[in-house]
Amino acid sequence: MTAQAGRAGTSPAPRSLPRVLGPIRPRARWQELRLLLLVALTLAIGSVSLGTALTGEVGLHDPWGLGIYLAALLGAHGAQVLAGRRTDQILLPAVAMLGGLSLLLMERLPQDLVIQRFFGTSFGLAEVQLIWLVGAITVAATLGIIVRSDSWLRRYKYTWAAVGVGLLLLTFVLGTEINGQRLTLQIGPISGQPSELLKVILVVFLAGYLSENRALLVEQDTRVGPLRLPPLPYLAPMVAMWAIALGIVVVQRDLGAALLFFGVFLALLYAATGRISLVLIGLVLFLLGSAAMANLFEHIRTRIDIWIDPFSDPLGAGYQVIQALHAFARGGLLGMGLGGGLPEIGGRPPIPEIHTDFPLAALGEELGIVGVVAILGIYLVIVQRGLRIGVAAADDYRSLLAIGLALVIGIQAFIIAAGNLKVLPLTGVTLPFISYGGSSLLANAVVVGLLLALSDKGVEPPPLPRPGSRWRRLTRRAAA
């Protein structure tokens, strides 16, 4: 009867407004500063190591590039101190260390791998990467400072999903093909890889969908023989997801993105429901799909054949994988030292796509297994921070968003690291924060920025849920 009467009067908006515009008090972030100083020292020593090995004289290699990078980090730290938010203090240093390693690596590779011209000046590999790194740090810090409400993500999840599907279709139709993969979208002077942005949109949508329907997925059962499945209509997004992943493989020939999307989807599904049966169904679907794909498409079969035995075609298809394995082998325990690896063959590095697909092999050669383990450790730290932020979040949506964002970075790093090491078939995803490439760096910066914003302890409470989603009302009516 009067149950709905009081609703109109209370809206959280007036209370949250002064908070956004209110006075800003600087808040020191000593832990972050200490860790950043350690990052700076480490990178300076790395630069000395690189410079000494390359020139034969003791000194820093490219002090200007390193200086600009460290100044950008300090700026991001200073801006966060001034903004005074109680956000995470470990994510930025961890990302800064990976970015610094990327800078050292790109300075070390042949500069003419990438040449881009801006305003009549041409920039080489390291300079372009430095520009993107500074941009990425700016994006992450800015998002961490200004994002105070998640309602723009939460409310419009279907809009975001539509944007994502639109991007995907646009790439299908207008994308330019590079190395047999239709990944790059070029509109006028701007070119980028939409699949990098798509992974963020995917997490935003899935977190919204799963948090809204979590109770139904956990609670109700459809029994099929011995299996207890969730209600069948709720499996529809799972099947849709599977179809999209397969579509990416068929049209874009992008095995890595498909693997990443489906992996993140299954992990989030498990995080939301705790039902292992869903994950098992997903894995079975995935294996069936992969088997069918491998039978239907030549390029996928080639990938798998190379993975099983790269030495069957050492100068053709298996060339890259074998060279990467050799690089790891040359690196050994302590590595050849920065600048010590990669004897160039005729002025080219032995691995053609070393700056995008095989940075871990290059680092493995120069820093050895000891260095590679440290790098993988830093990725684990980032994932741990994300999961921790998710556990501490105030409601299900923020939990799932944080967990999904952290897992995107973790799973992507795993896929490409495993590809480099011949643990999984090689796929063309980037190593987050280390690989060369603007799209990849900026998309991962968005992930880190959102994680920073979500980690704030003093943030405004989650918005009130809308009175029942349309879908829920529909199913309720059907059940009644």
Added chain:
Amino acid sequence: MDGFTLVLWGARLLFLLLLYVFLARVIRALLRDLRAAAREPVDRPGRLVVLESPGGEPAVGRSFGLDVITPLGRDVNNAIVIDDPFASAEHAVLTYRGRSWYLEDLESTNGSYINGQPIDGVAALGYGDELQIGQVRFRLERTRA
């Protein structure tokens, strides 16, 4: 071994060492954070925050720590007493089972609502959901923030 080679090796090893010093410091910070979180009492799986209460009892903004079984109603023997003319004496029970919260309506006169929808018997709800008993509205929140 001349000085140059010494510097080269020194820089290489120092760089690797510093990578691990960084990792060790970060992991120490993570452990400290986890230990601090573990020290906080976690015996209460959630809390109810009062969003709206025309009668003033319970007061708006008040937060109730929840037990695994929490009865709500107008009677003083309920864990959360709702002094509202539209609430029944034994109105509803909030329970935490497995990984989920459930609200059970105890055949109250005016019913219980989750996110504005009347529930029929037992219904599951998640953190962030809003429940209404009589004219009093609550939001279910995670205890640790």
